[in-house]
Amino acid sequence: MTSELKVSGSLQNRLMFTLISGAAVLGIILFFIVRGYAAQIAQNGQDDILEASLSSILDAVVIQDGSVEVDFPYASLSMLDTELDDRVFYSIYNDGILISGYEDLPLPEKINTEISIFNTIKYKDTNARIASAKRILIGEKERITISVSIAQTQDALSRTLNRISKNVALFGSGFFILVTLLSYWATATTISPLMRLASSVTKRGPQDLSPFEKKVPSEMYPLVTSLNKLMTRLDLSLKQSEDFIAEAAHRVRTPLATVRSYADATLQRVTKKENRDALRSMVRAIDEASRAASQLLDHAMITFRSDNLQKEPINLNDLVQNLIDNLAPIAEMKDIELKFKQEDKIELFGDFILIQNAIRNLIDNALKYSPYEGIITVSIGTSPISFLEIHDQGPGFPPKDLDNLTMRFTRGQNSNGIVGSGLGLTIAKDVANAHGAKLQLSNHEKGGACVTLLF
Amino acid sequence: MKYLLVEDNHELANAICSRIKLDGHVIDHTDKLEDAIAFSDTGEYDLILLDIMLPDGDGRSFLKHHRDLKKDTPIIVLTARSQVSDRISILDLGADDYVTKPFDHAELDARCRAVLRRKSGATQPIIKFGDVTFSPLAGQLSINGKIVNLRNRELRLFELLLNARGQIFSKQKLVDRLFAFDEDVSDNAIEVYVGRLRKHLESTSLKISTHRGLGYRLDND
Numbered sequence: 001m002t003s004e005l006k007v008s009g010s011l012q013n014r015l016m017f018t019l020i021s022g023a024a025v026l027g028i029i030l031f032f033i034v035r036g037y038a039a040q041i042a043q044n045g046q047d048d049i050l051e052a053s054l055s056s057i058l059d060a061v062v063i064q065d066g067s068v069e070v071d072f073p074y075a076s077l078s079m080l081d082t083e084l085d086d087r088v089f090y091s092i093y094n095d096g097i098l099i100s101g102y103e104d105l106p107l108p109e110k111i112n113t114e115i116s117i118f119n120t121i122k123y124k125d126t127n128a129r130i131a132s133a134k135r136i137l138i139g140e141k142e143r144i145t146i147s148v149s150i151a152q153t154q155d156a157l158s159r160t161l162n163r164i165s166k167n168v169a170l171f172g173s174g175f176f177i178l179v180t181l182l183s184y185w186a187t188a189t190t191i192s193p194l195m196r197l198a199s200s201v202t203k204r205g206p207q208d209l210s211p212f213e214k215k216v217p218s219e220m221y222p223l224v225t226s227l228n229k230l231m232t233r234l235d236l237s238l239k240q241s242e243d244f245i246a247e248a249a250h251r252v253r254t255p256l257a258t259v260r261s262y263a264d265a266t267l268q269r270v271t272k273k274e275n276r277d278a279l280r281s282m283v284r285a286i287d288e289a290s291r292a293a294s295q296l297l298d299h300a301m302i303t304f305r306s307d308n309l310q311k312e313p314i315n316l317n318d319l320v321q322n323l324i325d326n327l328a329p330i331a332e333m334k335d336i337e338l339k340f341k342q343e344d345k346i347e348l349f350g351d352f353i354l355i356q357n358a359i360r361n362l363i364d365n366a367l368k369y370s371p372y373e374g375i376i377t378v379s380i381g382t383s384p385i386s387f388l389e390i391h392d393q394g395p396g397f398p399p400k401d402l403d404n405l406t407m408r409f410t411r412g413q414n415s416n417g418i419v420g421s422g423l424g425l426t427i428a429k430d431v432a433n434a435h436g437a438k439l440q441l442s443n444h445e446k447g448g449a450c451v452t453l454l455f
Numbered sequence: 456m457k458y459l460l461v462e463d464n465h466e467l468a469n470a471i472c473s474r475i476k477l478d479g480h481v482i483d484h485t486d487k488l489e490d491a492i493a494f495s496d497t498g499e500y501d502l503i504l505l506d507i508m509l510p511d512g513d514g515r516s517f518l519k520h521h522r523d524l525k526k527d528t529p530i531i532v533l534t535a536r537s538q539v540s541d542r543i544s545i546l547d548l549g550a551d552d553y554v555t556k557p558f559d560h561a562e563l564d565a566r567c568r569a570v571l572r573r574k575s576g577a578t579q580p581i582i583k584f585g586d587v588t589f590s591p592l593a594g595q596l597s598i599n600g601k602i603v604n605l606r607n608r609e610l611r612l613f614e615l616l617l618n619a620r621g622q623i624f625s626k627q628k629l630v631d632r633l634f635a636f637d638e639d640v641s642d643n644a645i646e647v648y649v650g651r652l653r654k655h656l657e658s659t660s661l662k663i664s665t666h667r668g669l670g671y672r673l674d675n676d
Contacts, residue, residue, distance in 0.1 A: 249535065249536070250508070250535040250536060253535040253555075253556045253557060254464055254467070254535050254556060256556070256557040257464075257467050257533075257535070257556035257557035257558065258464060258466040258467040258470065258557075259557070260557040260558075260559075261466075261467055261470025261471060261474070261557070261560065262466070262470050264470065264474060264559075264560045265470050265473050265474055267631055268474075268477065268628070268631055268632075271625075271627060276627075286557055287557070287559075290555075290556070290557050294555065326552070328569060329552075329562070329565035329566045329568065329569040330562060330565065332565055332568075332569070332607045333561055333562065333565045333607065333635050334635070335606045335607045335608055353543070372608075373606065
């Protein structure tokens with residue numbers, strides 16, 4: 001349980017990293033697809049015009065009296081006008097002999113009849129799109145193959161493409177930022193039930209073993225179910241051990257009571273000193289045992305409750321008065337006077353059972369250590385702060401033990417012969433701590449122990 | 456004083472009975488809840504000592520039955536459960552007090568006295584010897600109509616001697632009866648109380664005589 005748990009990465013970061021890198025890859029792919037598609041469309045547009053121009057030139061070729069004539073239509077060039085004044089080149093070949101146009105314009109090696117073929121070439125240090133086609137003209141005597149190429153530089157096209165790319169890139173980055181934000185939000189929402197569960201587990205006191213009843217996402221269901229099962233098992237075993245302690249105490253006490261009563265009755269008849277002493281030690285041992293049993297039980301109960309205080313408003317004056325009434329017969333046995341000085345009323349907000357138990361333990365102690373016909377003063381006041389003080393006329397605390405008397409099973413050096421378990425002050429201190437109060441032990445200047453609870 | 460003891464542990468019950476008889480009281484004992492109800496419905500008791508865990512039921516149901524009948528006989532619960540919550544529920548159900556087992560008989564005795572004193576109204580038995588009036592329930596001693604403030608132990612010593620006038624009590628016996636078990640006292644401690652009591656009784660016809668080697672006796676001259 002105490003071994004340090006190792007942390008390896010964070011679910012949220014991991015999820016976010018995956019989402020964001022996915023978005024980045026997706027953005028880049030999208031960019032290329034859109035750009036390629038746009039280039040394709042633009043290219044198709046150019047090709048269509050080139051083809052129209054090409055066919056209008058081919059249409060203008062006629063055979064006149066056995067020779068080839070080209071009435072070069074003006075429109076075939078004007079249709080290729082662009083806003084960036086792309087340059088247009090052409091060449092017309094008659095059976096491989098240039099009739100008109102640019103000689104260095106490359107002619108594709110294989111041209112199909114009537115079907116234009118398109119190529120992108122490097123021409124005069126710039127990119128150009130070239131369309132070529134051939135037509136066979138049949139005259140009266142001859143058969144002539146006319147090949148025409150028309151090329152256009154691609155300035156306008158590349159400008160359009162650049163513009164589109166820029167927009168797509170902008171759109172892509174916007175998309176990326178949006179996805180980043182979305183993935184942050186998405187991871188936060190996805191992880192939030194987990195965080196809620198984690199924080200509610202952390203906020204619980206160690207004694208709160210009730211199952212989680214809030215709704216959980218289906219993925220967390222197995223985890224929370226196992227957690228709840230564990231809690232139930234733990235709770236059950238705690239309750240069982242508590243019941244067991246109570247039952248054990250009962251089982252031990254009843255025979256102890258019988259033995260004690262017999263010893264008591266026997267003492268009335270026995271006169272020999274050693275027998276009487278033996279009986280007395282026997283009774284003392286029984287008292288030690290039964291007191292230890294009840295104090296252990298009380299201590300367990302207090303440990304259990306102090307993490308899970310059942311707070312309610314408490315009138316401290318009434319509580320102390322009731323305790324004093326209850327303990328009066330015991331005080332009377334030793335002719336001890338139990339005085340209650342109420343300088344003020346104190347209202348507390350705390351666990352009634354715990355506070356009553358703590359104060360009872362303190363008064364019990366005072367009764368045990370007080371001499372016959374002594375006086376025990378219980379005072380309640382509010383100046384300078386709310387306090388409850390119990391002062392007896394007993395031997396007081398041994399000064400060197402003052403610091404560790406509140407430790408479990410620690411008893412003062414002068415406790416010889418007085419029945420006790422060493423848990424009374426521990427209980428009082430634990431209760432005080434659980435309520436944010438303080439337990440102070442001191443010796444009164446006029447002698448006697450002085451125990452103060454500062455609220 | 457008439458007691459009713461409801462306790463299923465017979466050894467413990469015997470011990471309690473013999474001790475209470477020793478103090479000069481009458482005590483009836485039963486180990487069943489059913490009988491306890493029958494006893495308390497028919498007999499007039501001054502005090503009921505009730506165990507909570509009984510073979511045929513929970514002593515708390517007896518408490519409830521008793522309070523439902525508006526009976527005011529005080530009840531002291533003998534419990535082996537020491538938990539605070541148990542103690543509180545016992546008192547809430549109408550018990551007048553409780554002792555946790557195992558208990559010192561002196562504590563039981565002290566609690567019985569406290570409860571009886573609280574409950575006793577105007578109808579108090581009174582013992583009279585000339586100028587001396589004593590009411591055992593209230594634990595009050597008056598001489599010439601004036602209340603004498605006795606310490607608890609002086610009072611118990613007086614009561615003890617008064618209940619068995621003419622009988623000699625050894626110092627040891629007195630210590631056993633007057634001091635709690637865990638108190639380490641020498642037999643001589645009793646001399647202090649005898650001395651004080653003598654002083655209070657100086658002007659009356661009651662005298663405490665010392666019988667050397669035997670003990671003390673209360674005489675009415």
